[in-house]
Each structure stands twice: as structure tokens, then as C-alpha cells.
Amino acid sequence: MDRTRRTLLATLGTGATVGLAGCTDVLGGGGGGDGGGNTYLQPAEWEVDPSALPFPTHGDRLPAATLPAPLRDAESLTLPDDFTGRDTLLTFVYTHCMTMCPRLTAILEGVQDHVIDEGFPDEVAFVETTFDPSRDDAERLRQWAEDHHVAMDAGNWYFLRPETTARAKDVVQDTYGVSFTKTTPQDMDAYMFAHTGLVLLANRDGYVERAYKLQSSGEPQVRWQDVREDLTTLREREA
Numbered sequence: 001m002d003r004t005r006r007t008l009l010a011t012l013g014t015g016a017t018v019g020l021a022g023c024t025d026v027l028g029g030g031g032g033g034d035g036g037g038n039t040y041l042q043p044a045e046w047e048v049d050p051s052a053l054p055f056p057t058h059g060d061r062l063p064a065a066t067l068p069a070p071l072r073d074a075e076s077l078t079l080p081d082d083f084t085g086r087d088t089l090l091t092f093v094y095t096h097c098m099t100m101c102p103r104l105t106a107i108l109e110g111v112q113d114h115v116i117d118e119g120f121p122d123e124v125a126f127v128e129t130t131f132d133p134s135r136d137d138a139e140r141l142r143q144w145a146e147d148h149h150v151a152m153d154a155g156n157w158y159f160l161r162p163e164t165t166a167r168a169k170d171v172v173q174d175t176y177g178v179s180f181t182k183t184t185p186q187d188m189d190a191y192m193f194a195h196t197g198l199v200l201l202a203n204r205d206g207y208v209e210r211a212y213k214l215q216s217s218g219e220p221q222v223r224w225q226d227v228r229e230d231l232t233t234l235r236e237r238e239a
Contacts, residue, residue, distance in 0.1 A: 080206030
């Protein structure tokens with residue numbers, strides 16, 4: 001995929017690219033593109049050419065990024081290398097969000113409950129990256145996990161926190177194509193973000209199998225059960 005093209009689209013913003021809206025809309029799902037022999041699931045359909053989307057889609061390898069992991073003993077973790085050998089669910093949030101980000105977290109948390117109940121927690125990684133490092137410190141992320149019933153003791157949930165806002169822009173927006181823009185007035189302590197809602201499902205080799213994206217109001221929502229079914233099919237084909 002043409003990263004320059006993606007970066008330009010991400011810079012234009014969510015509404016200008018593929019009709020994505022801000023924090024209050026709902027999730028839809030899918031994936032597209034040519035896996036090139038690196039994927040196990042068939043690509044789902046998009047209404048646009050997947051190569052024009054700003055974020056990774058079916059068959060793309062997760063972009064490389066090394067970020068601090070504030071709730072881990074390791075100082076930092078690298079995507080996708082440190083997660084090779086496990087299927088990975090990845091999303092991008094900020095903890096002062098009261099609409100979209102709880103839904104994104106609920107999708108990952110629902111699948112986490114499933115993999116724990118089924119007895120394979122070590123085989124799937126769950127990664128949430130904040131794009132609001134100014135406020136999302138370790139204490140805040142730990143509280144977010146508690147509030148949203150994340151099983152941190154399972155050892156398969158990872159919070160990543162860019163060092164600065166500039167680094168968040170570089171990784172989350174420019175590298176992963178997840179746009180986020182502060183609401184006005186930007187200098188208020190209670191600022192919010194308009195942002196893309198995205199969940200990525202990557203296989204054990206770090207290639208994207210599904211990209212579940214924000215849809216406009218009225219479109220079908222993606223449920224954690226939908227993601228669980230894709231993960232189940234993926235694991236059957238990887239076996």
C-alpha cells in the first residue's frame with residue numbers, strides 16, 4: 001500500500017476521506033485488499049478501494065512502531081515484532097472519551113473474556129494505544145482497565161503510550177492512519193477529540209486479516225461476537 005497516499009488521506013481527516021465521523025458514531029467492520037498469500041481469511045468488501053484507505057487493511061503487515069508500555073516491566077514494545085506468534089487485536093483510544101472509546105474497549109474486552117474462558121489467553125494479544133499521552137499516564141490507564149473490566153492479570157492486555165503528542169501524531173495518525181483532532185477550544189483541560197474508530201485483527205505473522213472501521217449512524221454495528229467469530233475462523237485456519 002502507498003504510505004504517502006495514506007498519510008495524505010489521514011491528514012485530511014476522517015470526514016474527508018471515507019465518510020468517517022467523530023466520537024459519537026458506531027463501529028462497522030470489514031477488510032479489503034489482496035493478502036498476497038500472507039492471510040488466512042478471505043477479504044471482506046469495502047465501498048471504496050481499500051488501497052485508498054488511510055489505515056492498514058487485509059494483507060498489509062502492521063506498521064512498525066516502538067512505544068512505551070507503562071503498565072509492563074519492559075520499557076517499550078515494538079509492533080508487530082513483539083507480538084509475533086500471537087493473533088493480535090489492536091485499537092486506539094483516549095480515556096476521557098465517553099462514547100466511541102468505551103465501545104472500542106468493550107469489543108476487545110469481550111473477545112478477551114472469550115479467549116480466557118476457552119483456555120488460550122497466551123495465544124491472543126490485546127493492544128490499546130492512547131493518542132492522548134498528556135493525560136493518559138499509567139495511573140489513568142490502570143483505572144481505565146478497571147472501569148472497563150479488562151483482565152490485566154491474564155497477561156495478554158497491553159497499553160501503549162507515545163512519549164509526546166507529536167509522537168502520537170506520528171504513530172497513530174501518520175503511520176496507522178487513525179486521525180484525531182482536538183475539539184475547540186483546544187486549550188481547555190476538558191478537551192475532547194474527533195477521531196477515527198478502528199479495530200485491527202492481525203494474524204500470528206503480523207498481517208492484517210480484518211479492519212473494523214467507524215460507520216455512519218444507522219449502519220450495522222460491529223459486535224465483539226463478530227470479531228470473536230473472525231478470530232475463531234482465523235485460528236482454525238492457522239492450526
